[in-house]
Amino acid sequence: MWQYLVKRLVSLIPLLLVVSFIVFMFIHIIPGDPARLLAGKEATAEEVEMARVSLGLDKPLYEQYFIYLKDLLTGNMGYSVKSGAPVSQLIGDRIMPTLGLTFLSIIWALVVGILIGVVSAVFRNKWPDHLGMFTAVSGISLPNFWVGLVLIQLFSVQLGMFPTGGAEGWSSYIMPSFALGAGIMAMIARFTRSSLVESMKQDYIRMGRAKGLGSRQIIFGHALKNSLIPVVTVAGLQFGFLLGGSVVVETVFSFPGLGTLLIDSIQFRDYPVVQAEILLFACQFIVVNMIIDVVYSYLNPKIRYE
Amino acid sequence: MSDLLQVKNLKTGFQTENGFLPVVHGISFHVNQGEIVGLVGESGSGKSVTSLSIMRLFHDTRGKIADGEILYKGENLLTFPEKKMTKYRGKELSMIFQEPMTALNPVLTIGKQMRETIMLHLGMSKKEAHQYAIEKLKLVGIPRAEQVMEDYPHQLSGGMRQRVIIAMQISCNPSLLIADEPTTALDVTIQAQILKLMEEIQEKTNMGILLITHDLGVVAEICDRVIVMYAGRIVEEASAVDLFENPKHPYTKGLMESAPKIGSKKDRLNSITGTVPNPNNMPKGCKFAPRCPVAMPICHEKEPELMADGNHSARCWLLDEEVKKKEEMLNA
Ligand SMILES: Nc1ncnc2c1ncn2[C@@H]1O[C@H](COP(=O)(O)OP(=O)(O)OP(=O)(O)O)[C@@H](O)[C@H]1O
Ligand SMILES: [Mg+2]
Numbered sequence: 001m002w003q004y005l006v007k008r009l010v011s012l013i014p015l016l017l018v019v020s021f022i023v024f025m026f027i028h029i030i031p032g033d034p035a036r037l038l039a040g041k042e043a044t045a046e047e048v049e050m051a052r053v054s055l056g057l058d059k060p061l062y063e064q065y066f067i068y069l070k071d072l073l074t075g076n077m078g079y080s081v082k083s084g085a086p087v088s089q090l091i092g093d094r095i096m097p098t099l100g101l102t103f104l105s106i107i108w109a110l111v112v113g114i115l116i117g118v119v120s121a122v123f124r125n126k127w128p129d130h131l132g133m134f135t136a137v138s139g140i141s142l143p144n145f146w147v148g149l150v151l152i153q154l155f156s157v158q159l160g161m162f163p164t165g166g167a168e169g170w171s172s173y174i175m176p177s178f179a180l181g182a183g184i185m186a187m188i189a190r191f192t193r194s195s196l197v198e199s200m201k202q203d204y205i206r207m208g209r210a211k212g213l214g215s216r217q218i219i220f221g222h223a224l225k226n227s228l229i230p231v232v233t234v235a236g237l238q239f240g241f242l243l244g245g246s247v248v249v250e251t252v253f254s255f256p257g258l259g260t261l262l263i264d265s266i267q268f269r270d271y272p273v274v275q276a277e278i279l280l281f282a283c284q285f286i287v288v289n290m291i292i293d294v295v296y297s298y299l300n301p302k303i304r305y306e
Numbered sequence: 307m308s309d310l311l312q313v314k315n316l317k318t319g320f321q322t323e324n325g326f327l328p329v330v331h332g333i334s335f336h337v338n339q340g341e342i343v344g345l346v347g348e349s350g351s352g353k354s355v356t357s358l359s360i361m362r363l364f365h366d367t368r369g370k371i372a373d374g375e376i377l378y379k380g381e382n383l384l385t386f387p388e389k390k391m392t393k394y395r396g397k398e399l400s401m402i403f404q405e406p407m408t409a410l411n412p413v414l415t416i417g418k419q420m421r422e423t424i425m426l427h428l429g430m431s432k433k434e435a436h437q438y439a440i441e442k443l444k445l446v447g448i449p450r451a452e453q454v455m456e457d458y459p460h461q462l463s464g465g466m467r468q469r470v471i472i473a474m475q476i477s478c479n480p481s482l483l484i485a486d487e488p489t490t491a492l493d494v495t496i497q498a499q500i501l502k503l504m505e506e507i508q509e510k511t512n513m514g515i516l517l518i519t520h521d522l523g524v525v526a527e528i529c530d531r532v533i534v535m536y537a538g539r540i541v542e543e544a545s546a547v548d549l550f551e552n553p554k555h556p557y558t559k560g561l562m563e564s565a566p567k568i569g570s571k572k573d574r575l576n577s578i579t580g581t582v583p584n585p586n587n588m589p590k591g592c593k594f595a596p597r598c599p600v601a602m603p604i605c606h607e608k609e610p611e612l613m614a615d616g617n618h619s620a621r622c623w624l625l626d627e628e629v630k631k632k633e634e635m636l637n638a
Contacts, residue, residue: 200366201366202408203403203405203408203409204408204409204410204411204412205366206363206365206403206409207403207409207410207411207471208411209363209365209392209395210361210363210395210396210400210401210403210475211395211396211400211422211423211426211474211475212392212393212394212395212396212397212423212426212427213392213396213422213423213426214389214392217422221422222411222414225413225414226411226412226413229413299413300413301412301413301415301458301460302412302458302460
């Protein structure tokens with residue numbers, strides 16, 4: 001297991017290099033003079049030249065890349081054009097709320113999704129199943145911003161249970177994280193159901209019954225772990241896109257996270273910030289995939305031993 | 307000695323779109339303690355459905371026991387609430403399946419799957435169960451048993467897996483073991499080893515074994531008594547010795563002529579032409595008549611009863627004195 005982990009981590013290095021190179025090239029690929037882009041819309045000709053030298057843009061490309069890498073490793077991601085503040089600081093202020101939000105929505109999606117799936121499978125073709133699958137289909141087909149708006153209307157405006165937006169206190173996380181996770185939750189519910197129904201037909205289930213195991217042991221001790229293998233694969237892909245989804249949901253809830261920061265930065269053409277965010281999104285995708293792989297290998301011993 | 311298992315008039319079938327489709331038609335037989343009884347018949351004759359009925363393993367299928375009694379040590383299992391039946395499975399009566407490759411859970415270690423039963427039925431702690439499981443694995447001839455406990459099923463060969471399953475299913479000392487074609491999926495040499503193992507275990511524990519097979523060679527090897535099944539009915543029953551010396555039913559004779567020597571992988575019953583009739587479309591009289599080389603007119607009209615001659619019985623019109631006389635007159 002540890003060996004596998006280390007192997008996976010080492011295999012990430014080239015991937016991270018490629019990603020960082022693409023992100024580095026971002027500023028050079030956008031049409032226009034990078035120095036002008038980085039100096040800002042209102043900069044004078046001298047300011048642009050100063051920016052060119054101070055940012056090292058007069059140096060050869062490969063050297064620039066190494067400087068960029070070195071800066072990255074020391075946590076230096078440049079300065080915001082808009083406010084002049086270090087990008088790392090801007091990101092640092094916003095990263096925790098967004099991580100909290102995505103983490104919470106993953107928990108929602110997994111716990112509630114698997115629960116609905118199991119209940120539906122156990123009560124196959126009875127009313128809990130129909131209810132569960134109706135919820136799931138709704139969750140998949142409704143866009144998350146709409147779910148967000150409905151939640152705000154219902155629980156904030158009508159019932160006054162949760163704040164309409166912001167990130168003050170845990171209660172302001174509940175609705176956005178639910179809106180963000182609803183689609184994945186629904187998908188997990190459906191996959192868990194069909195996968196569990198399939199597992200219950202396998203020979204080892206009948207064997208388990210012949211051993212004298214009760215239904216609870218059969219479902220939770222034997223069938224579920226097998227059923228989760230395909231679920232993890234599907235859910236993992238979805239989790240990778242969560243930060244993207246958070247852009248929309250954060251906007252709906254005026255949530256002070258990376259998503260709203262990204263929107264602001266794009267509107268202001270604050271390229272250093274946009275660049276840093278892209279890097280973060282890519283890294284998040286990679287990290288999530290890595291975690292999924294580890295979970296997958298935990299569930300499926302055949303993978304672990306290859 | 308009193309019967310360990312007594313099956314009386316068991317009727318089992320499946321719920322289909324066109325209603326209930328019977329597959330096992332009121333069969334009766336018994337298994338004594340310390341006895342190995344063979345249940346023989348071609349594919350589709352209802353052997354597995356019979357064994358699943360005894361274990362009451364029709365969860366998540368449309369199978370249903372419609373009638374009859376299954377007396378285990380005098381208690382009718384069919385009247386047990388599911389909870390009580392659950393306690394009996396694996397502890398009192400236990401079962402081994404045909405497919406060792408898929409009968410073990412692929413994502414759990416052998417150890418986990420072994421301990422589970424032992425902790426459940428014998429109330430041992432995890433540690434005790436672990437030691438106990440290792441002993442049982444050694445008993446069925448698994449080398450490096452400690453190591454195998456940590457392995458996953460895919461790391462073991464088919465023969466090893468079947469040994470593990472045997473160890474698992476006898477670990478709580480059941481009085482009755484049902485083995486549904488335990489060697490069919492295995493290599494020839496492994497087949498013989500597994501049979502020998504089962505015989506040894508039977509001698510050590512004195513349990514009753516219902517051994518299901520389509521292979522008369524296997525029966526000749528280890529069974530005390532034999533039940534021959536055809537199309538959901540018992541067509542002949544006798545001690546193994548009687549059956550081989552003096553088979554009465556043309557179906558049994560057919561099976562014997564075509565029986566491969568033990569171990570050989572040759573085509574199963576090649577000297578009986580045709581196949582077992584479909585449960586949807588059963589012939590009117592004797593179910594074997596359409597394939598029977600010596601069928602008489604009455605065979606197509608009326609189904610014969612099981613006719614006993616001492617401990618040897620068969621379901622064939624040839625055994626009926628009157629029918630026989632008539633037939634002889636016609637031929638004369
Ligand atoms: N789950 C099921 N649903 C409907 N019919 C079934 C089911 N299982 C078995 N049957 C039918 O019951 C009959 C007897 O099947 P069974 O599996 O008992 O045969 P068998 O004697 O064990 O054969 P084999 O040697 O192939 O294992 C067959 O006609 C089969 O089609
Ligand atoms: Mg069978």
